[in-house]
Amino acid sequence: MLEKLADKKLFRTKSYIAGSWCDADNHNIIEVINPSNKQVIGTIPNMGEAETKRAIDYAYGALENWKWTSVKDRADILYKWYDLILANRDDLATIIVLEQGKTITEAHKEIAYSASFVKWFAEEARRIYGKIIPSPIKNQKIMVTSEAVGVVGIITPWNFPSSMIIRKVSAAFAAGCTVVIKPSELTPYSALALGELASRAGFPDGVLNIVTGEAGAIAGELTSNKIVKKISFTGSTRVGKLLMSQAAGNIQRLSLELGGNAPFIIFDDADLDVALNCLIAGKFRNNGQSCVSPNRIYLQKTIYEKFIDKLTNEINKVKLGDCFDKDATIGPLINQASIDKITYLIKDAVSKGAKIFSGGSKAGEDGYFFQPTILVDANHQMEIAATEIFGPVMVIYPFETEDQVIKLANDTDYGLASYIFSKDYARIYRVSDALEYGMVGINEAIISNEIGPFGGIKQSGMGREGSYLGINEYLNIKYKCWNV
Numbered sequence: 309m310l311e312k313l314a315d316k317k318l319f320r321t322k323s324y325i326a327g328s329w330c331d332a333d334n335h336n337i338i339e340v341i342n343p344s345n346k347q348v349i350g351t352i353p354n355m356g357e358a359e360t361k362r363a364i365d366y367a368y369g370a371l372e373n374w375k376w377t378s379v380k381d382r383a384d385i386l387y388k389w390y391d392l393i394l395a396n397r398d399d400l401a402t403i404i405v406l407e408q409g410k411t412i413t414e415a416h417k418e419i420a421y422s423a424s425f426v427k428w429f430a431e432e433a434r435r436i437y438g439k440i441i442p443s444p445i446k447n448q449k450i451m452v453t454s455e456a457v458g459v460v461g462i463i464t465p466w467n468f469p470s471s472m473i474i475r476k477v478s479a480a481f482a483a484g485c486t487v488v489i490k491p492s493e494l495t496p497y498s499a500l501a502l503g504e505l506a507s508r509a510g511f512p513d514g515v516l517n518i519v520t521g522e523a524g525a526i527a528g529e530l531t532s533n534k535i536v537k538k539i540s541f542t543g544s545t546r547v548g549k550l551l552m553s554q555a556a557g558n559i560q561r562l563s564l565e566l567g568g569n570a571p572f573i574i575f576d577d578a579d580l581d582v583a584l585n586c587l588i589a590g591k592f593r594n595n596g597q598s599c600v601s602p603n604r605i606y607l608q609k610t611i612y613e614k615f616i617d618k619l620t621n622e623i624n625k626v627k628l629g630d631c632f633d634k635d636a637t638i639g640p641l642i643n644q645a646s647i648d649k650i651t652y653l654i655k656d657a658v659s660k661g662a663k664i665f666s667g668g669s670k671a672g673e674d675g676y677f678f679q680p681t682i683l684v685d686a687n688h689q690m691e692i693a694a695t696e697i698f699g700p701v702m703v704i705y706p707f708e709t710e711d712q713v714i715k716l717a718n719d720t721d722y723g724l725a726s727y728i729f730s731k732d733y734a735r736i737y738r739v740s741d742a743l744e745y746g747m748v749g750i751n752e753a754i755i756s757n758e759i760g761p762f763g764g765i766k767q768s769g770m771g772r773e774g775s776y777l778g779i780n781e782y783l784n785i786k787y788k789c790w791n792v
C-alpha cells in the first residue's frame with residue numbers, strides 16, 4: 309500500500325480515539341485483504357466493548373463545546389476537510405482501489421461524491437432555522453429550535469468505504485454532534501485516512517472517533533450505551549433489524565439505509581439506447597455492489613429479443629481487470645462469500661427455468677472476479693427475485709402490461725430505488741406514483757448525489773441522507789413556550 313501513496317501518513321493502521329492513534333487493549337489485530345489478488349494489505353486493531361466505551365466517553369466529553377460552536381466555525385472546519393479531501397484525492401482513491409477493489413476511475417468518482425457531501429453540509433450548517441409561532445394565548449410566545457442530537461454511533465459498509473461515512477458524518481458535524489464510527493473491517497483504511505485528514509482540518513479531539521474491529525462487540529456497545537443518542541447505519545436489512553432491536557433498549561434514534569431490490573422497468577415506448585446505456589451504467593457501478601443497483605430488469609415482451617441482443621453486444625465490451633487500468637470497467641467482488649452467494653443464486657434460477665445468456669461463473673483464480681452475466685426468462689419463484697444480488701448479474705424478467713409490471717415491481721419487502729424507462733409522460737406519472745419505493749429514476753439510473761434525499765421505505769430502512777433533509781436526522785426539535 310505505502311509505496312503507492314504520495315502522502316504515506318494517510319495509510320493509518322490504528323484506531324483513532326480522542327485525537328490519538330491506538331491499538332486494541334489486548335493487541336488483537338485483523339488482516340485486511342486486497343480483493344483483486346487476495347494479498348494482505350495490512351492489519352487493523354480488533355477492538356471491542358472497552359475501547360468503544362472509551363471512545364463514547366471521549367465523544368461525550370467533546371460534545372458540549374462542539375455543540376455550541378458557532379455554525380460558521382463548524383462550517384469552516386468542514387470546508388477545510390473538503391479542501392484536504394480534494395487535495396488528497398489521488399491517495400484516497402488509491403486506498404479505495406486497494407481495499408475495496410473498484411476501478412481507479414470509480415474510486416475517483418467516489419471521492420468526488422464524498423467531497424460533495426462535506427461541502428453540502430458545510431452549507432447546510434448555516435441553515436438550521438427555527439420558528440417563532442403565534443400562541444393561542446395572549447402574552448405567550450412559542451419558539452421552536454433545533455439542537456444536536458448528541459453522541460452518534462455510525463456503522464458503515466465496505467461497498468462505498470468513503471462516501472457512506474462522509475454522507476453521515478458531515479451531516480452529524482454540521483448539526484453539532486460528535487461521532488464514534490465503526491467502519492467495515494473489510495475496508496477500514498479509507499475511514500482512517502479520512503480521520504487523519506479530519507485531524508489536519510482541525511476537528512477538536514474527541515469530535516470524531518474511529519473504532520476498528522469486528523461488528524458484534526462494537527455495535528453492541530454503541531447500541532447499549534446510554535450516552536449514544538442515535539445510530540446511523542448503512543448495510544444489510546438483516547443487520548438493520550438486529551440494530552433496531554438492540555437500539556430499542558435505550559430508544560435510540562435511528563437512520564437505517566438498508567438493502568434494496570431495485571426494479572428496472574423498460575417499456576416498449578422507451579428510447580432503448582437510453583435504457584441500455586443507463587442499465588450498463590447503473591448495473592456495473594461498483595460491479596453491482598450497491599443497494600440501488602438494478603436488481604430485477606423487467607422488459608416488455610414486444611421488445612424482449614431486440615433489447616437482449618443489444619445488451620449482449622454491450623456486455624461483451626465490459627472489461628474485467630486490473631483496477632488501476634483506466635480502461636477496466638469492473639474489478640473483483642469483495643470476497644469469496646460474495647462469489648458463493650451469486651453462484652448459488654444463478655444455480656437456483658437456472659434450475660427453475662432461467663437461461664444464462666452470457667457469463668455465469670467466476671473468472672480467474674487470483675482475485676474474487678466474476679464474469680458479467682445475463683440471465684433471461686427469470687420469474688418470481690426464483691430466489692434471485694427476492695434477493696439483493698450485489699454483483700454483475702443482469703436478471704431479465706418478461707412482462708406484458710403496465711398493471712402486471714407494477715405488481716411485479718412491488719412484490720418485494722424492499723423499497724429503496726426503482727427505475728422506469730418510457731417516453732410516455734402520462735405512464736411515467738402513473739407508474740412512478742404506483743411504485744412503493746423511496747426513489748424513482750425516470751429515464752435515469754445514476755440518482756445518487758448530495759442534493760436529492762437518499763433513502764427507502766418498507767424493509768429498506770428509514771430516514772433520508774444528503775439533501776435538505778439529511779441534517780434533520782441529527783437534530784432534535786425543542787419547543788419553548790414563553791410567557792412574556
Ligand code: SIN
Binds near residue numbers: 599
Ligand atoms: C449504497 O449502496 O449503500 C449506497 C449507494 C449510493 O449512495 O449510491
